[in-house]
Amino acid sequence: MNERNNDPENELDIAEDDSDDEENNSMSADEGDQDDDLEDDVSEYEYADSDMDEDDADIAFEPSIKATKSVSISAAEANKSKERRQGNIKLLDRILGDCNDAYPVPVSQDDEEFLSLITADKKRPRVSTGSTNVSATTTGEQTKSEKRKGTKKSDDCSTSTLKPGVGYERGDFRSTSDLVNRMEAAEKKQLALDKTCCSLLKELYTFFDEFDGDEGIVLLSLKMSRGLNRMLFSILKNDSFLDLGKRSGVYLSTLDFLDRISSSKFLSSFLVHDLLEGDGSGHSEGETSCESLLAALHQQADVLGKHQEKILNDVHTGKSTGKLSDEESVARNSIVVCNKMKNTLENVTSAIKLGRQAGTISEVNDGAFLKKQTTPSSEKTDSEGIPLVEKEGYCKEMSKYRFDSVSMLELIDKNVVSYYFHDKVGKGAQAGDVLPQRMLRIHSEVAGLSRDLPVEWGSSIFVRIDEERPDVMKALIMAPEGTPYENGVFEFDIRLPDNYPNDPPLVQFVTTNKNQTRFNPNLYNxxxxxLSLLGTWQGPGWIPKTSTVLQVLISIQSLIFVPDPYFNEPGYDPSSDDAKRNSKVYDNQIRAATLKFAIFEQLEKPPIMFRDCVANHFRLKKRRILKQLAEWEELAKECETKSNKAKTSGRHGYQGLVAGGGIRPDRNVIKETCSKIEKSLQEKFPDIEKNAGF
Structure with missing residues (x-):
């Protein structure tokens, strides 16, 4: 027997040798299998779409599974990846071009150069408008032509030089039926545009889900697309909450789009981008971003949704009489939009916060910086010497009083507050006692008033409603500059009738010196x-679907409180010399009445519902009002001098006063009233700079 076999150590060596042979054979087999697997997996390697140059495409690959060796990919795969990337850019360009078609704007040279960089054909820079073979120059010419065509007045739509809406038209004017037809045509056009917007936003949403390339060029494309930017702005900046339920589809599509943008850490910077940046719209920087517009819209929409949800609940619990049909559907759509808007705003806010933490969104955006840099200093003044910061301070402070709901009926019942339509309201009436269809419409309008009422240095409108009955209203108009009503405070009682909005609002002028003074041919003592809009004069009237309380108030502000109120009287010829002289006398009479009843009395005894509002109006405009007093005293003196000369000369047609408005403009009485106003202002607001916070 072989000694080796009998030796235990030799047996161990033999076993180890056999084991090594088996292991080597096994490893050889595994390596062979692995080589086969690698050959099979070459086709599974994919190109990593990154920021690398196209020259590096041959080596810029990332395996779908980890590998220890670098593998060369075929030129065919590289070309395929390149074509896919170019296809994505073409698709994005086509979608944004369709947005430009839907919301056309003049195309700038910067847009043309930018779009030429992202299109496949770099030799012939053209702007994609959604249709082929349309150059940027052609698009611009078409836009200008369409504008000229749109602004041209047709013979059958001509209006007079006097103010439409008051009813004092000359020649032909549009009838209410004509306006209704135009409104219906505009509504159909809007619905078609909304359908296009929904389709485009859905395409963009799908594009984001499927796109796996460089997001930088996508972000830049979105910011540079004026059509998309204007589309989003027009939807988020919509002034009418009546559309919230009727156009719920386009709102929901927009909110879905913003949700998708919010889900991308890189694209989320679009949410703070100014949608109207550089278009010369006059909007302040930072105020036209998706974030700011959505926040402002949600603030009012949230109130609207809660009110409408309460009305619908009252109907189903039997607290309200009446049936809902189309109004119920619109209301429910509004509630869906309001709830969705709340969630989207949370997503947008969170995305911006995360973006700033990650450094993709700056802590202070450029818009806020520019706004800060352009804020007027206390040294800068307007043409009248009023500091610009004082004007801005007025608008900021008075905006707090723009709109409010108060216990008005309770005060009316206690005779603390007077209300002309008290008997028509009914004591103890609650919101559920009126038709729900009517209340849904009223709440839609009320939600918009808190944002849309104009509050400006030159003129403002303020509204108060009863907290339980929003159909009970009071309004205050601070009359415009450059008129014989300037800085006067004029009060109105408003009642929305039981058949509202089929019937127009009921409006009563309150500042009448106890029914003794007439302030305008349109404002009786x-x-x-x-106003034709109220059905109290001939002319274009109330249109239930589109006319609103806001429209009535702005019509009074701009069409009645005018620089030359004498010519609001029908039949007076502005070109007549006698009429011009009478107009000057009439203005002097109105100024005298404004000083006594709309400034001094309001300063001493402001309306209870607007007490703080009126006090701050006079406080913040003290400097301007003091200057106004001196100017009006001088005008009264000049007017009296001319009147005395005309009287002495026995001029034909002379008359000392003009019927139809104001009070006797005795110069001494006016001087005395101005002195009282000045004294009251100095006593109530002794230090204007300190009180104004400047």
Whole structure:
């Protein structure tokens, strides 16, 4: 027997040798299998779409599974990846081009150069407008032509040089039926545009889900697309909450789009981008971003949703009489949009916060920086010497008083507050006692008032409603500059009738010196307000679907409180010399009445519902009002001098006063009233700079 076999150590060596042979054979087999696997997996390697140059495409690959060796990919795969990337850019360009078609704007040279860089054909820079073979120059010419065509007045739509809406038209004017037809045509056009917007936003949403390339060029494309930017702005900046339920589809599509943008850490910077940046719109920087517009819209929409949800609940619990049909559907759509808006705003806010933490969004955006840099200093003044910061301070402070709901009926019942339509309201009436269809419409309008009422240095409108009955209203108009009503405070009672909005609002003028003074051919001393929109004068009237309380108030502000109120009287010829002289006398009479009843009395005894509002109006405009007093005293002196000369000379047609408005403009009485106003201002607001916070 072989000694080796009998030796235990030799047996161990033999076993180890056999084991090594088996292991080596096994490893050889595994390596062979692995080589086969690697050959099979070459086709599974994918190109990593990154920021690398196209020259590096041959080596810029990332395996779908980990590998220890670098593998060369075929030129065919590189070309395929390049074509896919170019296809994505073409698709994005086509979608944004369709946005430009839907919301056309003049195309700038910068847009043309930018779009030429991202299109496949770099030799012929063209702007994609959604249709082929349309150059940027052609698009611009078409836009200008369309503008000229749109602004041209047709013969059958001509209006007079006097103010439409008051009813004092000359020649032909549009009838209410004509306006209704135009409104219906505009509504159809809007619905078609909304359908296009929904489709485009859905395409963008799908594009984001499927796109796996460089997000930088996508972000830049979105910011540079004026059509998309204007589309989003027009939807988020919509002034009418009546559309919230009727156009719920386009709102929901927009909110879905913003949700998708919020989900991308890189694209989320679009949320703070100014949608109207560089278009010369006059909007302040930072105020036209998706974030700011959505936040402002949600603030009012949230109130609207809660009110409408309460009305619908009252109907189903039997607290309200009446049936809902189309109104119920619109209301429910509004509630869906309001709830969705709340969630989207949370997503947008969170995305911006995360973006700033990650460094993709700056802590202070450029818009806020520019706004800060352009804020007027206390040294800068307007043409009248009023500091610009004082004007801005007025608008900021008075905006707090723009709109409010108060216990008005309770005060009316206690005779603390007077209300002309008290008997028509009914004591103890609650919101559920009126038709729900009517209340849904009223709440839609009320939600918009808190944002849309104009509050400006030149003129402002303020509204108060009863907290339980929003159909009970009071309004205050601070009359415009450059008129014989300037800085006067004029009060109106408003009642929305039981058949509202089929019937127009009931409006009563309150500042009448106890029904003794008439302030305008349209404002009687009895309190009657003559306005075709209210059905109290001939001309284009109330349109239930589109006319609103806001429209009525702005019409009074701009069409009645005018620089030359004498010519609001029908039949007076502005070109007549006698009419011009009478107009000057009439203005002097109105100024005298404004000083006594709309400034001094309001300063001493402001309306209870607007007490703080009126006090701050006079406090913040003290400097301007003091200057106004001196100017009006001088005008009264000049007017009296001319009147005395005309009287002495026995001029034909001379008359000392003009019927139809104001009070006797005795110069001494005016001087005395101005002195009282000045004294009251100095006593109530002794230190204007300190009180104004400047």
């Amino acid at each position: 009895s309190g009657k307000v003559c």
